[in-house]
Amino acid sequence: MKNALRFSDAEWRVLKLLWQRAPQTSQELCEQLEPETNWKPSTVKTLLSRLVAKGAVQTEAHGRAYLFTAVVSEAESQRAEAQSFLERVFSGGVSPLMAHFVESHDLTDEQIREIEALLKKTKRKDRK
Amino acid sequence: MKNALRFSDAEWRVLKLLWQRAPQTSQELCEQLEPETNWKPSTVKTLLSRLVAKGAVQTEAHGRAYLFTAVVSEAESQRAEAQSFLERVFSGGVSPLMAHFVESHDLTDEQIREIEALLKKTKRKDRK
DNA sequence: AAAATTCGTCGACAACTGTAGTCAAAGAGT
DNA sequence: ACTCTTTGACTACAGTTGTCGACGAATTTT
Numbered sequence: 302m303k304n305a306l307r308f309s310d311a312e313w314r315v316l317k318l319l320w321q322r323a324p325q326t327s328q329e330l331c332e333q334l335e336p337e338t339n340w341k342p343s344t345v346k347t348l349l350s351r352l353v354a355k356g357a358v359q360t361e362a363h364g365r366a367y368l369f370t371a372v373v374s375e376a377e378s379q380r381a382e383a384q385s386f387l388e389r390v391f392s393g394g395v396s397p398l399m400a401h402f403v404e405s406h407d408l409t410d411e412q413i414r415e416i417e418a419l420l421k422k423t424k425r426k427d428r429k
Numbered sequence: 430m431k432n433a434l435r436f437s438d439a440e441w442r443v444l445k446l447l448w449q450r451a452p453q454t455s456q457e458l459c460e461q462l463e464p465e466t467n468w469k470p471s472t473v474k475t476l477l478s479r480l481v482a483k484g485a486v487q488t489e490a491h492g493r494a495y496l497f498t499a500v501v502s503e504a505e506s507q508r509a510e511a512q513s514f515l516e517r518v519f520s521g522g523v524s525p526l527m528a529h530f531v532e533s534h535d536l537t538d539e540q541i542r543e544i545e546a547l548l549k550k551t552k553r554k555d556r557k
Numbered sequence: 558a559a560a561a562t563t564c565g566t567c568g569a570c571a572a573c574t575g576t577a578g579t580c581a582a583a584g585a586g587t
Numbered sequence: 588a589c590t591c592t593t594t595g596a597c598t599a600c601a602g603t604t605g606t607c608g609a610c611g612a613a614t615t616t617t
Contacts, residue, residue, distance in 0.1 A: 399547075561616070
């Protein structure tokens with residue numbers, strides 16, 4: 302099993318872009334991040350370095366610059382972070398957590414139906 | 430509206446105990462925390478101080494020692510933390526998050542039924 | 558009363574975060 | 588060739604977090 306890397310808020314933002322499309326240059330990333338975050342290029346570079354140092358992102362030389370690619374999977378990262386969150390905030394209780402999200406977010410009927418379907422499928426699977 | 434305080438991992442642990450029962454002395458808290466965390470009393474004291482500094486916990490003199498009580502509500506704290514988590518990890522998409530938890534945790538039929546009931550209720554409420 | 562225990566306050570220190578400036582090397586433009 | 592720009596490497600610096608130890612005042616124990 303993987304060592305479950307943890308990422309900071311800022312690192313998540315960068316990773317999300319790399320999961321959407323990769324490889325990308327730091328410049329491309331800067332362009333996408335600047336509007337929402339106002340981060341200077343130095344900031345983005347620092348974050349990328351840290352991600353590379355952590356082994357979450359890989360580089361590939363492309364002339365003068367690097368091309369960055371995420372090597373950790375989004376699903377796995379979400380899993381780890383969700384687990385930690387669940388533990389910390391809801392003491393591991395999935396039901397309270399689900400209740401919380403069902404109640405505090407206005408789900409559309411569409412979404413509710415999706416979730417109901419998921420639940421049904423899960424119930425069947427666990428049966429045998 | 431409240432200012433939505435953020436708490437660290439360690440602070441959550443302390444808060445959870447105070448939500449369960451309050452007021453409590455630092456000693457009582459130490460006793461409950463020691464088994465799971467191996468924290469020395471100094472550590473617990475530091476965490477309590479920080480929580481008081483943040484305005485999340487109040488003290489009440491009780492002879493030589495203090496009695497600590499949480500002043501932030503558990504529900505409100507969970508709400509804030511859940512919001513931040515949802516944003517950071519699932520980009521605000523409640524459905525993907527729900528799907529994630531339904532799929533990755535072995536819910537008992539009991540729990541599934543509870544959640545289904547919640548969904549049904551929500552659906553009805555939103556209707557009108 | 559002297560010694561041992563208990564408490565809260567301070568100070569400490571390394572790792573992690575957010576945010577960015579500086580600088581030298583490499584390339585691009587003229 | 589010479590200057591302007593881009594890029595990664597390195598440095599910086601304050602704030603947060605995890606973890607405590609030291610210390611002096613207050614209490615309890617002996």
